[in-house]
Amino acid sequence: MSLRKSVLIIVLLLLIDQVSKFYIKTNFVLGESIDVFSWFKILFIENSGAAWGAKLSDFFPITDRMGKLVLTVFRLFAVAGIGYWLFDTVRKKSSNTLIWAVSLIFAGALGNIIDSVFYGMIFNDSYQQVATAFSDQPYADLFHGRVVDMLYFPLIDTTWPEWVPYFGGSDFRFFEPVFNIADMAISTGVGILIVFNKKAFGNDEAEAETDSGKNYGPPPPPEK
Template sequence: MKKAVAIIILVLLIDQISKIYIKTNFLYGEEVVVFDWFRIHFIENNGMAWGAEFGGRTGKLFLTVFRLFAIGGIGYWLYTSVKKNAHNALIIAISLIFAGALGNIIDSVFYGVIFNTPYNETATLFAEEPYGELLYGKVVDMLYFPMWKGTLPEWFPYKGGEPFTFFNAIFNVADAAISIAVAILIIFNKKAFPKEEEITEITD
């Protein structure tokens, strides 16, 4: 459990420090080119995958409340997995998922009441006139990897002849932690989720 907690704290610190720095030092939409294939690009969204929006204020509230319940379930999954002496791959993956989910929950729950959004200026932390309300904050994203830009060939299905960017998603450290966790679960699937007979052999 100590290792799991250490992973969670480390991911949360990197996630929140990077978000607060970007929010208070970048204008919305500002971009810094680190390499041709890696850029820091500041955007915000309501917290759904790929920046999707649905249901207005009601949808945002539902999403935030759902996440609060989900983080409780993930925490219980982590606790029971540690108690059952599960494989390290599973413990690390759940810890990353928990940290990633919690990192974005912090944005959704609190950022609306601690940041402002001035026009053509950087935001202020603990602003006197914040931009939103509790549970209605926006999630900060900044990691952008446009590895290839070009026009797809005409024969390409659906998008042939259109401009295309790979990879065009903009995300944050919390999102990256969840993605890494999913990759770990896929790569170490058999070790993370051993069959009953394998568990019996280990305990015998």
């Protein structure tokens, strides 16, 4: 796959991701939801932390604000690293499977970092109101934006039977996390690398085996 095709995939995913986030942010109040199907809802939440809403301040003696800044800076370095990985895989003419996977991961990581870096400066708060873009009263400054999530798939929404130890009578939902298009791209890319690992890295392994088995001709005769 050429670099041009990879960039096209990334741009297309970024466009879908950002358009969906802008729409949700400017049409939904925080916590508002609509039912698409019984097993699929649009639910607007914002994530100021890492995966599953975890914050660095939950694990280290730092403020939420400092934790958010550290997390955003780390994500910037991670995106830069993934971008170089993508460039390198294309340059080495690696398998299309690997280029597809890295392109998806890069697009997803870049989509979420845009939220973290810029959204705090672009929008006002969504709490009890619909936010407006390019507001005169932004809810945060640079590097302190919150990631917009909206895709919710409660495929199973029921209650544990009373006879189940500890969990009996409590609510049970599967699948409970709320995510976005960027998260889907990252998960899909990682899934491709796991499921199609041999196919993704096959070209590199074959090249390594070829190099190790090359016949460079007979050794030179010993000097007399």
